[in-house]
Amino acid sequence: MRSHPATTAVPDATGQAARLAARLPLELMEEVVSAAGGREKRRRLLPAVAVMAFVLGCALFEGEGYREVARKLAGPLAQAAGRPRWRVPGAPALCQARARLGPRPFELLFGRLACPLATAATPGAAFGRAVLLLAADGTMLDVPASAANIAAFGPPPSRGGQGGCPQVRLVTLAGCGTRGLAGAAFGPRKGQGTSEQALACQIAASSSLGPGMLVIADRNFSGYRVITAFTATGADVLIRARSSARLPVVKVLPDGSYLSVLAHPRASRRRTVRNGYRRRRDSTLPPDTGLVAGLPVRVIEADITATPATGTPRTTRYRLITTLLDPATAPAIQITALYAERWEAETGYRELKTFLRGTRRVLRSQRPDGIRQEIYALLCTHQLIQATRATAAHAAGLDPDRISYTVTLRALRRHLTRPRPASTPRAVLREILSQLLPLHRRQRSYPRAIGSSTAKRRALRATVTNPVTYTITITPPPTRPK
Numbered sequence: 250m251r252s253h254p255a256t257t258a259v260p261d262a263t264g265q266a267a268r269l270a271a272r273l274p275l276e277l278m279e280e281v282v283s284a285a286g287g288r289e290k291r292r293r294l295l296p297a298v299a300v301m302a303f304v305l306g307c308a309l310f311e312g313e314g315y316r317e318v319a320r321k322l323a324g325p326l327a328q329a330a331g332r333p334r335w336r337v338p339g340a341p342a343l344c345q346a347r348a349r350l351g352p353r354p355f356e357l358l359f360g361r362l363a364c365p366l367a368t369a370a371t372p373g374a375a376f377g378r379a380v381l382l383l384a385a386d387g388t389m390l391d392v393p394a395s396a397a398n399i400a401a402f403g404p405p406p407s408r409g410g411q412g413g414c415p416q417v418r419l420v421t422l423a424g425c426g427t428r429g430l431a432g433a434a435f436g437p438r439k440g441q442g443t444s445e446q447a448l449a450c451q452i453a454a455s456s457s458l459g460p461g462m463l464v465i466a467d468r469n470f471s472g473y474r475v476i477t478a479f480t481a482t483g484a485d486v487l488i489r490a491r492s493s494a495r496l497p498v499v500k501v502l503p504d505g506s507y508l509s510v511l512a513h514p515r516a517s518r519r520r521t522v523r524n525g526y527r528r529r530r531d532s533t534l535p536p537d538t539g540l541v542a543g544l545p546v547r548v549i550e551a552d553i554t555a556t557p558a559t560g561t562p563r564t565t566r567y568r569l570i571t572t573l574l575d576p577a578t579a580p581a582i583q584i585t586a587l588y589a590e591r592w593e594a595e596t597g598y599r600e601l602k603t604f605l606r607g608t609r610r611v612l613r614s615q616r617p618d619g620i621r622q623e624i625y626a627l628l629c630t631h632q633l634i635q636a637t638r639a640t641a642a643h644a645a646g647l648d649p650d651r652i653s654y655t656v657t658l659r660a661l662r663r664h665l666t667r668p669r670p671a672s673t674p675r676a677v678l679r680e681i682l683s684q685l686l687p688l689h690r691r692q693r694s695y696p697r698a699i700g701s702s703t704a705k706r707r708a709l710r711a712t713v714t715n716p717v718t719y720t721i722t723i724t725p726p727p728t729r730p731k
Contacts, residue, residue: 273329274633278354303318374426463573464479549584551569557717567585637657660677
């Protein structure tokens with residue numbers, strides 16, 4: 250699948266959010282329909298722009314039937330169709346209009362909308378005064394088990410492919426704080442070029458990543474290929490390394506971190522083959538243990554202890570690699586604490602999959618093109634909601650984390666179903682700002698229990714939802730005797 254870039258420059262991110270807040274971007278839709286070659290030759294009851302608005306409405310009102318969605322959005326659809334006395338078409342006509350339009354206009358629309366929606370001055374969105382934070386992660390979306398979808402996306406993952414739903418793998422790059430999507434790529438759950446690492450590389454190659462940005466990700470993205478794809482754009486990375494990764498100590502730094510080299514896989518393989526050849530030949534030459542070519546990185550090893558108000562403390566070892574090499578501007582303690590921002594991506598997925606799409610809800614379409622169209626529409630709608638959150642936070646000078654996603658979603662749904670004179674974007678922002686989240690939210694810990702039953706996971710979480718205090722201890726590398 251293609252990746253989808255952010256085409257708006259970061260310095261204008263708050264302006265982009267304001268232009269998208271509490272509205273359907275009909276002007277942008279007109280532009281992308283023309284760019285995709287989807288302009289109709291005669292004016293229909295359902296012109297292409299109205300169909301785009303309808304599909305976005307299906308994502309906004311997931312679970313509603315086609316005609317019900319069209320009734321709710323009668324005002325915006327009439328405006329898009331240019332017909333004041335617009336009537337609601339039948340469900341077959343709406344279905345055919347979706348198929349006629351295809352996924353390409355939505356792909357272009359997401360490319361126009363994609364942006365972190367924050368600047369380095371946005372509270373909670375940056376490190377220091379100049380580094381904008383972004384989080385990369387992946388998830389799965391369930392699609393109907395039609396023959397066409399199974400052929401395109403693979404069989405269901407359970408029961409030997411005989412049960413459940415096929416899945417689409419989605420990887421996104423989201424701005425911290427606003428959780429605005431700066432890029433996305435998706436593809437089948439299995440297959441060449443559809444792993445999370447491959448999709449992340451697609452995003453890096455086509456997004457607006459650049460200097461002054463820091464990509465945070467978990468250890469699934471710690472490979473040389475992914476890290477060099479991100480750093481080739483000029484951005485920096487903060488990624489948790491696997492415990493098995495070989496990261497030799499080049500120089501110990503005053504804050505307990507150390508400089509190292511992330512070896513190029515080809516150079517590392519060449520050294521392994523060469524050493525193996527020497528052993529087989531009983532060579533008198535010592536094994537090659539020197540540094541190989543690779544990417545200079547800084548390694549931070551730390552123990553993070555979570556101490557609940559009641560219960561037993563739990564300590565976890567973290568091994569982080571970053572391309573922020575100067576400990577004076579990026580101390581190890583601050584960088585380790587910054588890694589927690591990675592969970593912004595998980596929060597964004599919960600908003601998209603649970604609050605917007607609906608819990609355990611399967612996408613609608615029985616055909617692959619319809620699935621691609623739905624995913625683009627879901628991403629575009631999610632971005633419009635996040636833009637409204639970011640605009641409300643910017644207008645009030647607040648951290649975007651104070652703005653509730655569910656409050657914003659409900660306000661937008663009401664706004665778009667009301668007559669235009671009765672509701673304005675400014676009224677929507679006032680409604681959102683009247684229901685802020687608490688300033689200091691409770692620190693909690695939810696350890697993963699992989700492979701456990703649902704009952705055991707719930708019991709484990711019930712014991713650690715009380716206030717938790719976190720302590721970070723930097724662990725310097727052991728010194729070698731001289």
